[in-house]
Amino acid sequence: MKNLVLQNNKKKLNQLIKKMHPYDILDELNTFTEDEKTRFYEMLDEKEVARIVAYLEPEDAASVIDNFELDSQQEIIDHMDLDDAADIFVHLENQDALIDTEENKDIKEILTYDEDEVGAHMSDAYITLPIDLDVKQATKKVIKEAGDIEDINHLYVIDENNQYAGVVELKTLIKAKEPLTVQDLIQQQPYVFVDDDIEDAVHKIQNYGLYAIAVLNRTFEIKGILTVDDAIEIYHEEALEDYEKLAALPDTQTKGFFKSAIKRLPWLLMLLVLSIPIALATSSFEEVIASVAVLALFQPLILDAGGDVATQTLAVTLRILNKDEKSALKNGTKELLSGALSGLLLGVAAAVVSYIISLQMGVFEPFNVALIVGISLTLTVIAGPFFALFIPVILNRFKIDPAVASGPFITTLIDVTSVFIYFGLATFFLGVI
Incomplete structure (x- = not known):
C-alpha cells in the first residue's frame, strides 16, 4: 500500500483498497508519515475515503475530509451512512457552508436530536x-x-x-x-x-x-x-462513561497531560472537600481515641472494608440497573445477604485478631476492644451494600444518572457512617465519655 502511494499508482491503489477492510487499512496507515497519509487519501476515490474514515474517531475523520475541496467533501459525506456522517459533520471546518444544502437535509434533521436520543444515532441504510x-x-x-x-x-x-x-x-x-x-x-x-x-x-x-x-x-x-x-x-x-463516573474521572482521554491535570483538578478538590466530614466526625471522638489509643490502630480496617464492599455492590448495581430496576433490586437482595454474611465472618475474624493484639499491647479491657472492632466491622460491611444499592436506585427513580453516585462519593458516605459506628460503640462499651 505504501509503495503504491510512493509510486503514485492511483489505479492499483484503489483496486487494492477495495479488497481490504478499513480496520486493516488504518492499521497499515499507522506506519505512514503525515504527508504520506495526506497523499494516500488524495489518491482514493471519494467512496473509498468515506468507507475508511467511518472507522476513525469523528474528529480525526473530519480532519481528513477537511483536506478536500468542498465538492469532494460533499461527495464523501454522500457515501456515508447517515449516523456516521452526522457524527463527523459537526467537526468539519466547512459545516456552515454544507449544512443548508439539499443533500444534507437528513443530517440537519439528525443533528436536532440530543445525543442520548435514538434519533441522533439512526441510520438511513434500509429498504x-x-x-x-x-x-x-x-x-x-x-x-x-x-x-x-x-x-x-x-x-x-x-x-x-x-x-x-x-x-x-x-x-x-x-x-x-x-x-x-x-x-x-x-x-x-x-x-x-x-x-x-x-x-x-x-x-x-x-x-x-x-x-x-x-x-x-x-x-x-x-x-x-x-x-x-x-x-x-x-x-x-456508555459503559466507559459509567466507569469514569464511578471513579469520579472526567473525560481526559484525548487531551494532553497538562489539560488532563487541569480538568481533573475540580474533581480532586471536590473529593478533598468530601474528606472533611470524615475528619470532623473523627475529631468529635477525640477523647475516646486519646483514652484508648489502640482504637486508632483498627480505624483504617473499619473504613476500608466498608468502602471496598460498597464499591463492589455499586458496580454490580449499575450494570444491572442499566437493564431493569426490578432486576437490580432482586439482585440487590442477594448483595445485602452476601454483605451480611461477609460482615459477620469478617467481624469474627477481626475480633479475634484485635483481641490478640490488645493482649500483647497490655490494653485495658481487651475483650471490649475486640467486641467493638468485631461489631463495627460487621455493621460497616452490612451498611456498604445498603448504600451502594439504594442510592443508585433512588437516583434512577428520579431520572438522575445513577452513575453519578460514584465510588468516591459512596465511599465517603460509608466512611462517615463507619466512624460514628466505630467510635459510638467505643463510647458505649468503654464508657470513656
Missing part, C-alpha cells in the same frame, strides 16, 4: 416496501436498491398512510411466490421512537436479539433504523 406490492414487484425493488445497502436481511414495510407496518425477512420474500403480497409476509417486530432514550433502545435490541430495529416518529412513520453495530458502540461508550 422500505409498500404493503400492497406483490412478491415479484417487491423483489425487483430490493434488487434495484440493494447496491447501496450493507444489510438487506430485513425489509421494512410501510402501509398506504406511510406508517410502519412491520418487517419482511429477505429469505421469506425469496421463497414466496405469486399471488402473495408483502402484507402476507409481514412479521411484527419491536420498534423505538426517535426521542426514546438510546440506552433503552440498545437494551431492546439486546433483549430481542435483533440485528436492527426500526426508528419511528410519533406519527409512526419510519425515519431510520438503529443497527446492532451502532448499539454495541453506544453500549461500549
Whole structure:
C-alpha cells in the first residue's frame, strides 16, 4: 500500500483498497508519515475515503475530509451512512457552508436530536416496501436498491398512510411466490421512537436479539433504523462513561497531560472537600481515641472494608440497573445477604485478631476492644451494600444518572457512617465519655 502511494499508482491503489477492510487499512496507515497519509487519501476515490474514515474517531475523520475541496467533501459525506456522517459533520471546518444544502437535509434533521436520543444515532441504510406490492414487484425493488445497502436481511414495510407496518425477512420474500403480497409476509417486530432514550433502545435490541430495529416518529412513520453495530458502540461508550463516573474521572482521554491535570483538578478538590466530614466526625471522638489509643490502630480496617464492599455492590448495581430496576433490586437482595454474611465472618475474624493484639499491647479491657472492632466491622460491611444499592436506585427513580453516585462519593458516605459506628460503640462499651 505504501509503495503504491510512493509510486503514485492511483489505479492499483484503489483496486487494492477495495479488497481490504478499513480496520486493516488504518492499521497499515499507522506506519505512514503525515504527508504520506495526506497523499494516500488524495489518491482514493471519494467512496473509498468515506468507507475508511467511518472507522476513525469523528474528529480525526473530519480532519481528513477537511483536506478536500468542498465538492469532494460533499461527495464523501454522500457515501456515508447517515449516523456516521452526522457524527463527523459537526467537526468539519466547512459545516456552515454544507449544512443548508439539499443533500444534507437528513443530517440537519439528525443533528436536532440530543445525543442520548435514538434519533441522533439512526441510520438511513434500509429498504422500505409498500404493503400492497406483490412478491415479484417487491423483489425487483430490493434488487434495484440493494447496491447501496450493507444489510438487506430485513425489509421494512410501510402501509398506504406511510406508517410502519412491520418487517419482511429477505429469505421469506425469496421463497414466496405469486399471488402473495408483502402484507402476507409481514412479521411484527419491536420498534423505538426517535426521542426514546438510546440506552433503552440498545437494551431492546439486546433483549430481542435483533440485528436492527426500526426508528419511528410519533406519527409512526419510519425515519431510520438503529443497527446492532451502532448499539454495541453506544453500549461500549456508555459503559466507559459509567466507569469514569464511578471513579469520579472526567473525560481526559484525548487531551494532553497538562489539560488532563487541569480538568481533573475540580474533581480532586471536590473529593478533598468530601474528606472533611470524615475528619470532623473523627475529631468529635477525640477523647475516646486519646483514652484508648489502640482504637486508632483498627480505624483504617473499619473504613476500608466498608468502602471496598460498597464499591463492589455499586458496580454490580449499575450494570444491572442499566437493564431493569426490578432486576437490580432482586439482585440487590442477594448483595445485602452476601454483605451480611461477609460482615459477620469478617467481624469474627477481626475480633479475634484485635483481641490478640490488645493482649500483647497490655490494653485495658481487651475483650471490649475486640467486641467493638468485631461489631463495627460487621455493621460497616452490612451498611456498604445498603448504600451502594439504594442510592443508585433512588437516583434512577428520579431520572438522575445513577452513575453519578460514584465510588468516591459512596465511599465517603460509608466512611462517615463507619466512624460514628466505630467510635459510638467505643463510647458505649468503654464508657470513656
